[in-house]
Amino acid sequence: MQDxxxxxxxxxxxxxxxxxxxxxxxGMMVHGGVACDKITLNEESVWxxxxxxxxxxxxxxxxxSLRRMFLEGRTVEANEEINRMIGKYVRIKSYEYxxxxxxxxxxSGECEDYRRDLDLTRGVCRVSYRKxxxxxxxxxxxxxxxxxxxxxxxxxxxxxxxxxxxxxxxxSLKADENGIRARAVTAFGEHKLSVIIRIATDGNATSDGxxxxxxxxxxxxxxxxxxxxxxxxxxxxxxxxxMLLSAESGWDAQIEESTKIFSxxxxxxxxxxxxxxxxxxxxxxxxxxxxxxxxxxxxxxGLISLYWDFGKYLLVSSSAPRALLPANLQGVWSTxxxxxxxxxxxxxxxxxxxxxxxxQAGLGDCTEPLxxxxxxxxxxxxxxxxxxxxxxxxxxxHHLSDIYEFANIADGPWGLWPLGGAWMAFHMWEHYLYTLxxxxxxxxxxxxxxxxALYWIDNLFADECGVLHTxxxxxxxxxxxxxxxxxxxxxxNTISPTMDxxxxxxxxxxxxxxxxxxxxxxxxAKIAAEKRAKMLxxxxxxxxxxxxxxxxxxxxxxxxxxxxxxxxLHPAAQITRKTPELYE
Numbered sequence: 001m002q003d004x005x006x007x008x009x010x011x012x013x014x015x016x017x018x019x020x021x022x023x024x025x026x027g028m029m030v031h032g033g034v035a036c037d038k039i040t041l042n043e044e045s046v047w048x049x050x051x052x053x054x055x056x057x058x059x060x061x062x063x064x065s066l067r068r069m070f071l072e073g074r075t076v077e078a079n080e081e082i083n084r085m086i087g088k089y090v091r092i093k094s095y096e097y098x099x100x101x102x103x104x105x106x107x108s109g110e111c112e113d114y115r116r117d118l119d120l121t122r123g124v125c126r127v128s129y130r131k132x133x134x135x136x137x138x139x140x141x142x143x144x145x146x147x148x149x150x151x152x153x154x155x156x157x158x159x160x161x162x163x164x165x166x167x168x169x170x171x172s173l174k175a176d177e178n179g180i181r182a183r184a185v186t187a188f189g190e191h192k193l194s195v196i197i198r199i200a201t202d203g204n205a206t207s208d209g210x211x212x213x214x215x216x217x218x219x220x221x222x223x224x225x226x227x228x229x230x231x232x233x234x235x236x237x238x239x240x241x242x243m244l245l246s247a248e249s250g251w252d253a254q255i256e257e258s259t260k261i262f263s264x265x266x267x268x269x270x271x272x273x274x275x276x277x278x279x280x281x282x283x284x285x286x287x288x289x290x291x292x293x294x295x296x297x298x299x300x301x302g303l304i305s306l307y308w309d310f311g312k313y314l315l316v317s318s319s320a321p322r323a324l325l326p327a328n329l330q331g332v333w334s335t336x337x338x339x340x341x342x343x344x345x346x347x348x349x350x351x352x353x354x355x356x357x358x359x360q361a362g363l364g365d366c367t368e369p370l371x372x373x374x375x376x377x378x379x380x381x382x383x384x385x386x387x388x389x390x391x392x393x394x395x396x397x398h399h400l401s402d403i404y405e406f407a408n409i410a411d412g413p414w415g416l417w418p419l420g421g422a423w424m425a426f427h428m429w430e431h432y433l434y435t436l437x438x439x440x441x442x443x444x445x446x447x448x449x450x451x452x453a454l455y456w457i458d459n460l461f462a463d464e465c466g467v468l469h470t471x472x473x474x475x476x477x478x479x480x481x482x483x484x485x486x487x488x489x490x491x492x493n494t495i496s497p498t499m500d501x502x503x504x505x506x507x508x509x510x511x512x513x514x515x516x517x518x519x520x521x522x523x524x525a526k527i528a529a530e531k532r533a534k535m536l537x538x539x540x541x542x543x544x545x546x547x548x549x550x551x552x553x554x555x556x557x558x559x560x561x562x563x564x565x566x567x568x569l570h571p572a573a574q575i576t577r578k579t580p581e582l583y584e
Contacts, residue, residue, distance in 0.1 A: 004266075004309055006118040009284045011109070011127075015040060015335045019118050019125045021149075023142035023258070024320030024369070026226055027332040028149050030140050032116045032127040034109040037138065039151060040335050041098040041195065043226035044318075044325045048093035048188035048337070049404045056086065056409070060391030066472045067461050070495040076484040079491040082413050082472065090410045092402050093188040095328055095343035097335050098195055098226045099167030103151075105159065106131060120306075120313045123262035124255070134159075143254055144261035144320060146246035149224040150254055153217075158203070161220055164211035165197060168337055175212055177205040179222075183237070187337040192229040194240040197222055198247055223247040223254075230403065231324065265316045268362030271308040273301035311357050319354070319366045325403060326370040327354045345373075347420030348399040348476040349562060355427055356571060359434040367431055374424055374448055381405030382421045386455050390418075394455025395448075397421035399476065413492040417474045418459075419500055422507045425452045426571065429510040442518055450521070453511040453528055456504050460531055468534040469550075470504060471495030478560040480553035488554075496536055496550040498565035506572050508532040538568060538575070538582055546575075546582060 011032040012018040018029035018040065029040040056062075062085050069078040111129040118125050127138040135156040142149050153161065163180070165173065171183040171192070179198040185191060199205060203217025214220055227240040247254070279302025280288055291298050318331035329350050330343045345351045351370075358367050382395030385407040390396065397407040397420035409415045428445035431437075460468040475497040481488045508528045515525035541547040548555070548565040568574035568582070575582045 004119065004121045004306070005281075006120065006306065006310065007282075007284050008116040008286070009114055011114070011116065019116060019140075020314065020317060020331065020333050021118075021123065021125050021140050021142045022317030022332045023123075023144045023147060023149075024316070024318065024323035025325075025332070026147060026149055027142055027317060028140060028151075029333050029335065030116075030125050030127070030151075032125075032138070034111050034114070034129060034131070035104065035106045037103040037105065037127075037153075039101040039103070039140070040333070041101060041149065041224060041226060042332050042334055043098050043193070043228060044323060044328075044332050045228045045230040045403060046096045046098050046186060046193055046226070047191070047230070047403050048096060048186040049191065049402070050093050050188050053090055053092075053406070053408070055388055059389045063390055063472070067469075067495065070471060071463050071469075075482045075491055075494060076489045078472065079413065079489075079493050082416060082493055086409060086413075086416075089412050089415060090408060092342055092344060092400065092406055092410060093186075094338045095330075095334050095402075096186055096337050096339070097167075098193060099165055099182065099184070101151075101197060101222065101224065102162075102164045102166065103153065103220075103222070104162040104164075105136075105153070111136075118313075120309045121263050121266045122259040123266075123313070123317065124259060139255070141255055141258055141262075142317070143246075143258040144322065145257040146254065147225065147243055147322070148247060148254065149226075150247075150251070151222045151224075152251055153220045155218065158216045158218060160203070160213070160215040160217065162211060162213050163197070163199065163220075163222070165195065167195075173210060175207045175210050177207055177212070180212065192236060194227050194237045195224065196240050196244055197224045198244055200247070200251075221251050262316065265320070265363060265366070266309070266312060269312070269360075271305045273305065275299070275301045279303065308357075308361075312361050312363060315354065315358060315361075315363055315366050319369050321365050321368045323369040324372065326351065326373045342400075342402075345401040346399065347397055347401060347424060348417060349564075352423055352427065352571070359430055364431055364434055367427060370427060371431075371444055374428070375444070377401070377403060377405050378407065378421060378424065379448055379451060381407040382455075383451060390455075390459055392455060392458035393451075394453070394458060395421050395451040396455050396459075397424070414474050414477050416472055416493055417476055418455075418470075419473065419503050422452045422456065422503050425449045425507055426503075426510075429514075430571075438517065441514060442520075446514060446518060446520065449507075449511050449514055450524070453507055454524070456507065457524070457527055457531055460504075460535070462534070466534060467536060468531055469496040469536075470500040471497075473497055473500050475499055475548050476562050476564045478548065478562060478564065479556035480549060481556060482553070490556050494549055494551075498538060498546065498548050498550075499567050501536055501538065502565070502568040502572055502574060505532055505535055506568075506574060540581060544584075 018031045027042045031038040111131040114129040125140040173182045182195045200221040203214045225243045227236045232239045318327035386396045512525045541552040
């Protein structure tokens, strides 16, 4: 039997160990503590913004100067000039949590028979334990139908609990016997959000105005809704109240409808290994992992299938079609006001990698939020930056973005990598290849793919031999050594790194095919074909390796984690057994 349960026997020691639950647009991280249960709340659009992000003056001329320096072999000087030219690099603001829901139940955390299980098929987390001779059960899910975040506490004997909500930057908070209402703002930009927690119980509920106290209960149900000013403008509080009305249908109806929808996604594909080796499905997940690490002869094909299912689960939970925005760097889950790497949309691999499984796992409709984001946020932001930074047509996105159309250079010299927008276009083309949906290609994908191609039609530049180059750019996120004045210098930036060539030639190839299929602008497709023919080929270096840069530089960090130049192998499939030298 294939295992679809992530089975743990302890509460989460930290946020990283908590259990993620989500419905695409909102989520919870369930810690499952016995004495106090902490639930971290999230909503996809709770995101700080700095409206004072500067523009860079005179950039088209500066970019042209840098290109000349690279063509003249002045690589070290060009890298130094990039830092002078940019000055202080922009940092975008972070995706934020919506707050924490705290449910205090016991004096201590001691208990027996503790389990924390995540049912990947149904999208439900269950925590159970025995304490003082009484059985306790908790269930959590994020409704795929109503959008509510739901938690239910039951016990074999009457119990009591204290319920509170906490977050920074709270504008107002009020608790009564029906629940808790809070208004807050993001750390930057002061974008408002509303969090409402409604309680249903057969116990006695009282309030001191800031928290709830329930006694004599056999069950407590908590329904949470989060709405933001970003999505609903001045109606964000009204929308939260409207969404909360669906809780009146009751727990059984809510969970039945949600799990039916969730299962319909998860049951579209299975990863099955034809093996007689029994998988130790009943063991807790850490023990299964430890068993494989300690015993070279151990086998657990079910764990690999479980890993595949968990990838699907995370994609559905943070990018179901109901979502407005795609999965960010941490899906839809985060804690605190500042997340690692801002939990942003890193377009130099991370956003794309979130969606590598989508089409092959039968979850192509989970790309709908991604394509909405690309057309609604990246496209306008990318067109603006193409004009301002490069003085050209088309759209360009550098190595990261957010929900405010950011497409600019950011963070450091590695941020001067203009391929993020082009790489994203591959996902639209892949969706077409899986569906052969010409309406999608014309109505959803065409403008984005065309604008990405136009940028490169305008921005490729020629050396003295007529070869066309990209840049200034970098090979995410690796560095290389350059000989200068008898010394070795470390550099990020160059022209025509291998990944650039792979992305741009691939983009041109499917843009040309798109024009052939749709017949909208064959003349521009012809220009793209002419440009593509003048770009550098992929080459093998002195160590028998696929070269990462135009020159066979020595890497500053051999085996760097990004392996960016392997893009042609995966996901692009430009290197195959039909290209034996490069394949080897």
